[in-house]
Amino acid sequence: MNSLLPYQPIGVFDSGYGGLTVLRELVGALPDYDYLYLGDNARTPYGTRSFETVYDYTLECVTYLFEQGCPLVILACNTASAKALRNIQQLDLPLLYPGATPDALPTRRVLGVIRPTAETIGQYTQTGHVGILATNGTVTSESYLVEIAKFFPELIISQEACPMWVPLIENGESGHPGADYFVKQHLDRLLARDPQIDTLLLACTHYPLLLPKLRAALPATIRPISQGPIVAQSLVDYLNRHPDLAEQCSRQGTRHFLTTDSPTEFSRQASLFWGEPVVAEKVVF
Numbered sequence: 001m002n003s004l005l006p007y008q009p010i011g012v013f014d015s016g017y018g019g020l021t022v023l024r025e026l027v028g029a030l031p032d033y034d035y036l037y038l039g040d041n042a043r044t045p046y047g048t049r050s051f052e053t054v055y056d057y058t059l060e061c062v063t064y065l066f067e068q069g070c071p072l073v074i075l076a077c078n079t080a081s082a083k084a085l086r087n088i089q090q091l092d093l094p095l096l097y098p099g100a101t102p103d104a105l106p107t108r109r110v111l112g113v114i115r116p117t118a119e120t121i122g123q124y125t126q127t128g129h130v131g132i133l134a135t136n137g138t139v140t141s142e143s144y145l146v147e148i149a150k151f152f153p154e155l156i157i158s159q160e161a162c163p164m165w166v167p168l169i170e171n172g173e174s175g176h177p178g179a180d181y182f183v184k185q186h187l188d189r190l191l192a193r194d195p196q197i198d199t200l201l202l203a204c205t206h207y208p209l210l211l212p213k214l215r216a217a218l219p220a221t222i223r224p225i226s227q228g229p230i231v232a233q234s235l236v237d238y239l240n241r242h243p244d245l246a247e248q249c250s251r252q253g254t255r256h257f258l259t260t261d262s263p264t265e266f267s268r269q270a271s272l273f274w275g276e277p278v279v280a281e282k283v284v285f
């Protein structure tokens with residue numbers, strides 16, 4: 001029955017390319033679903049922008065994905081999850097779709113990446129000391145501190161904003177020697193604040209591209225954790241718990257990529273994050 005549905009993909013949103021590291025894991029875990037990715041490359045980075053700006057941009061992109069038929073949108077961007085998710089869930093969805101209660105069909109849902117990460121991060125640490133590497137926006141929102149405290153109040157959490165990492169990655173420098181300085185700078189600062197950290201959460205969708213450098217710079221006792229697999233497992237669980245929503249998502253196994261900036265540039269850069277070239281289309285709101 002599901003395959004006869006009209007095109008109703010799972011929307012995946014990010015400020016740019018980074019969300020592709022999450023989409024890759026979602027596709028690996030749930031390959032049958034259709035996915036529609038939107039990168040707001042024209043307005044990236046979000047990590048340095050104000051709460052209001054990130055919220056406005058994110059709402060515009062999420063609304064666009066709903067208009068394309070997505071019953072469910074994943075904010076695969078920590079900054080957007082930190083600054084926009086709660087307002088969109090609590091204020092905008094009820095206004096945009098007054099019938100969209102958990103019992104009403106068709107529905108519209110938006111999920112972020114912070115809560116699923118917070119729910120599981122305590123499983124990785126032996127020392128109970130966790131480091132969080134993220135954008136300025138995510139760090140100053142304190143969303144991880146608040147969410148992790150709900151599930152693992154005993155954990156000691158230290159945050160470090162790494163404002164140079166996204167530009168380095170976006171400019172193709174993540175594998176080059178110049179990146180070593182900035183990787184070491186932020187790791188040293190964080191570990192000086194808490195030498196007992198044994199678990200390092202990469203709380204920005206771009207950062208998995210720095211994993212080889214992080215692993216080389218970190219002692220073997222510290223484990224870097226990427227979010228993609230955590231978010232994918234969380235989506236598997238969520239769709240199992242919400243079969244009504246799962247039924248609304250079409251399953252032809254397609255993947256489409258949209259960008260608010262140049263599709264040619266998106267196609268070129270996206271292969272860094274996706275692992276192979278993609279064909280992208282430009283959207284204008």
Ligand code: DGL
Binds near residue numbers: 045
């Ligand atoms: N995708 C964003 C995140 O996960 C980082 C990139 C940006 O600053 O726009 O926080």
